[in-house]
Amino acid sequence: xxxxxxxxxxxxxxxxxxxxxxxxxxxxxxxxxxxxxxxxxxxxxxxxxxxxxxxxxxxxxxxxxxxxxxxxxxxxxxxxxxxxxxxxxxxxxxxxxxxxxxxxxxxxxxxxxxxxxxxxxxxxxxxxxxxxxxxxxxxxxxxxxxxxxxxxxxxxxxxxxxxxxxxxxxxxxxxxxxxxxxxxxxxxxxxxxxxxxxxxxxxxxxxxxxxxxxxxxxxxxxxxxxxxxxxxxxxxxxxxxxxxxxxxxxx
Amino acid sequence: xxxxxxxxxxxxxxxxxxxxxxxxxxxxxxxxxxxxxxxxxxxxxxxxxxxxxxxxxxxxxxxxxxxxxxxxxxxxxxxxxxxxxxxxxxxxxxxxxxxxxxxxxxxxxxxxxxxxxxxxxxxxxxxxxxxxxxxxxxxxxxxxxxxxxxxxxxxxxxxxxxxxxxxxxxxxxxxxxxxxxxxxxxxxxxxxxxxxxxxxxxxxxxxxxxxxxxxxxxxxxxxxxxxxxxxxxxxxxxxxxxxxxxxxxxx
DNA sequence: CAGAGTGTCCGATATAATCGGACAAGGCCC
DNA sequence: GGGCCTTGTCCGATTATATCGGACACTCTG
Numbered sequence: 001x002x003x004x005x006x007x008x009x010x011x012x013x014x015x016x017x018x019x020x021x022x023x024x025x026x027x028x029x030x031x032x033x034x035x036x037x038x039x040x041x042x043x044x045x046x047x048x049x050x051x052x053x054x055x056x057x058x059x060x061x062x063x064x065x066x067x068x069x070x071x072x073x074x075x076x077x078x079x080x081x082x083x084x085x086x087x088x089x090x091x092x093x094x095x096x097x098x099x100x101x102x103x104x105x106x107x108x109x110x111x112x113x114x115x116x117x118x119x120x121x122x123x124x125x126x127x128x129x130x131x132x133x134x135x136x137x138x139x140x141x142x143x144x145x146x147x148x149x150x151x152x153x154x155x156x157x158x159x160x161x162x163x164x165x166x167x168x169x170x171x172x173x174x175x176x177x178x179x180x181x182x183x184x185x186x187x188x189x190x191x192x193x194x195x196x197x198x199x200x201x202x203x204x205x206x207x208x209x210x211x212x213x214x215x216x217x218x219x220x221x222x223x224x225x226x227x228x229x230x231x232x233x234x235x236x237x238x239x240x241x242x243x244x245x246x247x248x249x250x251x
Numbered sequence: 252x253x254x255x256x257x258x259x260x261x262x263x264x265x266x267x268x269x270x271x272x273x274x275x276x277x278x279x280x281x282x283x284x285x286x287x288x289x290x291x292x293x294x295x296x297x298x299x300x301x302x303x304x305x306x307x308x309x310x311x312x313x314x315x316x317x318x319x320x321x322x323x324x325x326x327x328x329x330x331x332x333x334x335x336x337x338x339x340x341x342x343x344x345x346x347x348x349x350x351x352x353x354x355x356x357x358x359x360x361x362x363x364x365x366x367x368x369x370x371x372x373x374x375x376x377x378x379x380x381x382x383x384x385x386x387x388x389x390x391x392x393x394x395x396x397x398x399x400x401x402x403x404x405x406x407x408x409x410x411x412x413x414x415x416x417x418x419x420x421x422x423x424x425x426x427x428x429x430x431x432x433x434x435x436x437x438x439x440x441x442x443x444x445x446x447x448x449x450x451x452x453x454x455x456x457x458x459x460x461x462x463x464x465x466x467x468x469x470x471x472x473x474x475x476x477x478x479x480x481x482x483x484x485x486x487x488x489x490x491x492x493x494x495x496x497x498x499x500x501x502x
Numbered sequence: 503c504a505g506a507g508t509g510t511c512c513g514a515t516a517t518a519a520t521c522g523g524a525c526a527a528g529g530c531c532c
Numbered sequence: 533g534g535g536c537c538t539t540g541t542c543c544g545a546t547t548a549t550a551t552c553g554g555a556c557a558c559t560c561t562g
Contacts, residue, residue: 002295002550004255004519009299012319020326024540034521039541041519044253048260049355055460056528057540061323063354063378066361068263069320070378072312075271103314104300110317127314127321209306254518255550275509285552290510292550308509 007031007041012050015061023058069127078212079111081244082203086113089216089237093230096217099203100130102141105157107132110212133159133173134166136188136200137213142173143180144202144210150177165191185235187227190220197223199231201238204247211245214238258282258292263301266312274309320378329463330362332495333454337364340467340488344481347468351381353392356408358383361463384410384424385417387439387451388464393424394431395453395461401428416442436486438478441471448474450482452489455498462496465489 010031014022028038042059045051049064073079079099086097090113099111106129132138132153142150151170159168167173180186188198200215216234223230261282265273279289293310296302300315324330330350337348341364350362357380383389383404393401402421410419418424431437439449451466467485474481 001298002255002291003548004253004550005259005292005295005299008256008259009301015319015326016322017325020322025538035540036522036542037520040253041256043541044256047252048256050260052354060326061319063323063352063359063361065316065323066320066378067359067380068266068312068378069316071267071271072314072316074268075266075311101314103303108314108318110314127317127319129318276507286509287511287553288551294510 004041007033008045008050011041011045012061021054021058021060027059073110076110078203078205078241078245082212082214082241083111085237085240085244086111086214089214089233090114093216093233095230098137098215098217099212100137100141100215101212102132102138102145103129105132105153106130107135107138107141107213130192131157131160131162133157134162134188134191135215136186136198137215139177139180139186139188140200140202140213140215141210143177143186147174150174162192163190163194165189167191185231187231195220199223199227199234201235202242203238203245204242205245208247214241255292258284259296259301262292262296263312272305272309272311278310324361327361329454329456329492329496333463333465333492334362336488336491336495337362337465340465340484341365344467344484346481349388349466349468350463351388351392351466352463353383353389353396354380356383356404357381358386358389358392358464381443382408382411382413384408385413385439385442386466387437387449388466390428390431390437390439391451391453391464391466392461394428394437398425401425413443414441414445416440418442436482438482446471450474450478450485452486453493454489454496455493456496459498465492 011027014027014030024039024042025035027033027042028035031038033041042051046053046059046062049062052060052062054060078101082099086099090097097113098109100107100109102108109126109128109130112126130138132142142153145153150173154170154173159166159170159173161168167176185199185201188196188200190196196217197220198215198217200213202210203212203214205211214234214237216230218230262278265278265281275290275293276286278284278293279286282289284292293302297304297310297313300313303311303313305311329352333350337350341348348364349360351358351360353359360377360379360381363377381389383393393404396404401424405421405424410417410421410424412419418427436450436452439447439451441447447468448471449466449468451464453461454463454465456462465485465488467481469481
């Protein structure tokens with residue numbers, strides 16, 4: 001691991017919705033580096049477009065990140081194949097649809113379509129990350145990972161509690177994942193937010209591997225009314241996308 | 252400039268729509284580095300999420316770029332203030348609206364709304380970059396930059412020709428920019444693509460500085476029919492956004 | 503089964519990131 | 533307005549670190 005790159009990674013990690021702007025000194029303090037080294041690092045990142053220097057000599061994230069992000073999304077065929085299917089699903093149910101992949105220990109939203117109902121679920125945006133153990137998407141992605149990978153993720157990320165329904169016992173989670181794999185879908189019954197339910201299903205590529213998951217998010221009162229129908233819609237969509245990606249597995 | 256960061260920048264620049272996947276050796280050849288050093292660099296970037304290692308040990312861009320990009324967009328108040336105004340404009344004219352900032356030598360799309368007419372303009376996506384000298388957005392952004400900055404940009408990026416209307420003479424461009432600044436808007440009369448016209452206007456922030464530009468893209472036949480109306484719409488929108496950002500300048 | 507291709511790992515060397523300090527510029531209070 | 537505090541930037545010596553060539557394991561191909 002190159003230390004300079006590591007430092008750059010830590011530096012970029014400082015930027016979030018609540019801390020959009022940083023000065024050299026603040027970063028130096030946070031990263032426990034000399035102010036001069038920090039300046040070298042930040043100036044370099046700014047020159048390359050990863051950071052943006054304001055008039056007051058403070059720093060924000062740079063537009064090159066947007067360009068790179070768009071390149072990634074444009075070249076991910078998963079997204080290209082999934083999007084029209086997601087649109088069909090959104091049209092049919094008028095609920096919020098998400099597409100996610102597993103990245104390190106968490107699920108990352110890769111695409112999203114918002115429902116148009118009056119009461120709708122709207123929490124997250126593209127690129128947002130979710131704990132895997134308490135989201136339907138995350139649990140599906142875990143269910144198709146190796147047991148040692150799941151254990152590694154639990155080890156690193158833990159199983160923090162968000163609601164009274166969150167699964168916090170490793171053994172219970174592992175049992176749950178086996179069931180999900182057998183069924184081919186996962187529920188999130190208010191495990192991350194009260195009043196929010198989701199159902200997710202796995203997307204396979206041409207090698208048969210599960211590379212992503214698709215989900216529908218629905219307010220609890222609406223979800224419990226027609227759970228089976230939502231589930232079948234999501235599973236049908238997941239299978240359609242898998243086929244488009246060259247998967248010819250079961251059914 | 253830290254060399255390691257510089258190398259990381261060059262490496263990430265290799266990834267585009269036509270080259271979404273790279274192996275260690277290919278990158279080493281391209282960057283004229285030893286394969287082992289290249290491996291160290293790529294492995295580090297991958298560990299931090301900036302690259303994604305495929306099963307076949309090749310590398311793609313990593314999802315963390317999407318997360319960072321979203322953070323940037325979410326924390327840019329320009330975008331927050333501009334979006335609703337862009338929506339109004341899109342509703343009224345049903346044409347494609349762009350929001351862009353100047354990044355280094357080029358204009359970068361920061362937000363976009365697509366028109367819903369049958370024949371519409373659809374070339375670019377969020378984060379895409381445009382030469383400044385041949386787009387309405389770019390010319391507006393240049394017009395409010397210092398002359399030395401404009402000269403620097405011409406020096407580095409050049410004035411490549413795309414259509415017979417493209418301005419390729421530095422002196423002519425500089426004269427054009429003075430006029431644009433005086434008028435408060437810029438046209439792109441098929442200077443980058445035949446049959447595509449645009450009109451753009453500057454967005455000021457609370458310090459009076461021009462920090463962005465907004466544009467409307469219209470097929471040439473439609474544009475020439477009601478040029479003045481399109482122009483006034485865009486200029487009105489630009490002024491509304493500027494006011495929202497705290498600008499109390501002229502009119 | 504041999505060969506050429508790949509990515510990965512290792513240890514010595516020389517380069518490059520680091521640090522402390524000095525400087526300049528801006529804001530603020532008395 | 534002058535002094536004081538803060539900020540970011542620059543510089544040169546030192547030490548830590550990225551670099552390189554080579555060896556290895558692996559996969560695919562002929």
